[in-house]
Amino acid sequence: MPGGSENQTTTDERYASRLALTVNDVPRELTLDNRTTLLDTLREHLDLTGAKKGCDHGQCGSCTVLLDGQRVKSCLTLAVTLDGRSVLTVEGLAGPDELSPLQAAFIAHDAFQCGYCTPGQLCSARAMLDEVDQGWPSAVTEDLDAPAELTDAEIRERMAGNLCRCAAYPHIVAAVRETAAVR
Amino acid sequence: MKPFRYHRPADVADAVAVLAAEPQAAYLAGGTNLVDLMKLGVQRPDVLVDVNRLPLDTVEELPDGGLRIGATVRNSHLAAHPTVRRDYPVLTRALLAAASGQLRNMATTGGNLLQRTRCPYFQDTSKACNKRDPGSGCAALHGVNRDLAVLDWSEQCVATNPSDMAVALAVLDAVVEVHDTDGVRDVPLADLYRSPGAHPERETTLARGALITAVRLPALPAARRSTYLKARDRASFAFAAGSVAAVLDLDGDVIRDVRLAYGALAHRPWRAYRAEQELRGHPFSPELVARAADAELAEARPLSENGFKLPLTRSITVRVLSGLAGRAQS
Numbered sequence: 001m002p003g004g005s006e007n008q009t010t011t012d013e014r015y016a017s018r019l020a021l022t023v024n025d026v027p028r029e030l031t032l033d034n035r036t037t038l039l040d041t042l043r044e045h046l047d048l049t050g051a052k053k054g055c056d057h058g059q060c061g062s063c064t065v066l067l068d069g070q071r072v073k074s075c076l077t078l079a080v081t082l083d084g085r086s087v088l089t090v091e092g093l094a095g096p097d098e099l100s101p102l103q104a105a106f107i108a109h110d111a112f113q114c115g116y117c118t119p120g121q122l123c124s125a126r127a128m129l130d131e132v133d134q135g136w137p138s139a140v141t142e143d144l145d146a147p148a149e150l151t152d153a154e155i156r157e158r159m160a161g162n163l164c165r166c167a168a169y170p171h172i173v174a175a176v177r178e179t180a181a182v183r
Numbered sequence: 184m185k186p187f188r189y190h191r192p193a194d195v196a197d198a199v200a201v202l203a204a205e206p207q208a209a210y211l212a213g214g215t216n217l218v219d220l221m222k223l224g225v226q227r228p229d230v231l232v233d234v235n236r237l238p239l240d241t242v243e244e245l246p247d248g249g250l251r252i253g254a255t256v257r258n259s260h261l262a263a264h265p266t267v268r269r270d271y272p273v274l275t276r277a278l279l280a281a282a283s284g285q286l287r288n289m290a291t292t293g294g295n296l297l298q299r300t301r302c303p304y305f306q307d308t309s310k311a312c313n314k315r316d317p318g319s320g321c322a323a324l325h326g327v328n329r330d331l332a333v334l335d336w337s338e339q340c341v342a343t344n345p346s347d348m349a350v351a352l353a354v355l356d357a358v359v360e361v362h363d364t365d366g367v368r369d370v371p372l373a374d375l376y377r378s379p380g381a382h383p384e385r386e387t388t389l390a391r392g393a394l395i396t397a398v399r400l401p402a403l404p405a406a407r408r409s410t411y412l413k414a415r416d417r418a419s420f421a422f423a424a425g426s427v428a429a430v431l432d433l434d435g436d437v438i439r440d441v442r443l444a445y446g447a448l449a450h451r452p453w454r455a456y457r458a459e460q461e462l463r464g465h466p467f468s469p470e471l472v473a474r475a476a477d478a479e480l481a482e483a484r485p486l487s488e489n490g491f492k493l494p495l496t497r498s499i500t501v502r503v504l505s506g507l508a509g510r511a512q513s
Contacts, residue, residue, distance in 0.1 A: 015186035160419035161283025
């Protein structure tokens, strides 16, 4: 593996950039090493530790946040690319003393055990429901011309980018199903 | 990760000029593959040229009935595009079979075409790999090779192309628009990828620094009856063990036209011209399809662990064409 200075954060201006972005409706200005991912920006520079680092390779989904309303993996997103853009994290899904309907449904359905994947599951599900509202099909949608019904098979396929090592999947599906039904 | 400079180009010409001037520069699009490979130390660019804000993010209907897809159109947006869903369902199906919702929102059309192999030896800098480090050898040839090539591999490289989208584009006879310092030119998808041969480090026929700016789909009315079938080790979010893209045009029972391409078998998406030839003009039957698939795979040389890919590919070919034929007959 690369060593030495490749593991050190640099402030050398050739390799760093200044950027402004909005996080949970709060404008932020930062100077960052170009290598900094959005995930590390949130966790290490903005004290927003809701998004979790699981695999750090785009495979587990625990780092999922919304970028201009669309779900992305913050571990594979370089912050330097985000000047002027808007990020929503789990901390922004509801006010400090409130729960979003999705969060309330996760508690009601016991949709987590250790909770490590939960911020990513919540952000992913929130954006996934918007994708369904926009009529986006999935790999299990039979008729590409008809609006997709949010069956359990659809929920499972659309949430496949979020792993849960405690395997709370049946309860996650139930929580998402209930939230979708009352939207 | 190695420190790198970051450049946001004003236009395509600026992007191409930076790549021409900087030997270790790389284009950054969705980053789903490149950023990961940079973390792994497999790719070590000095400069990233961020093409995400170039005006390449639209899908246009062409006067002749075809479609022009900008290089930074996200995979999720392309899959959901109403014209793609109606006229080129094989493309929507291939895109939706790939990756996850989050990754499809990031990954772009151009980046998908230029993603690197997922051969585990390529991704591990402690292993010999001629693709990553020319001349170092191929640890995969006699290693864990279950997921690797059965067709057209060389002693130097047994990697496969991982893209689902490219397999669909192969049956659609897509054309790739490429910019370099000499201007813009068209590259048919069939000519975009190379066989590994003695130089697996060269994956495409594009010159270093060339930028894909769009993909064009010709009008193809038969593609309204088309689909993509992907076999994999789990139900979702996995690379293919085998996959097939298919377009079928029946005249009664007779196959007027058919197009087939395979994924996960070779260093490039594998257009099955020989199988198509065996099928065209004959009455449809599953037995004929199985024989055509076998004819296509006659030159296959399975590695120690991946002989299963041959019956798998035959099975999914029969399944996908029978499905399309069933729909055609109803």
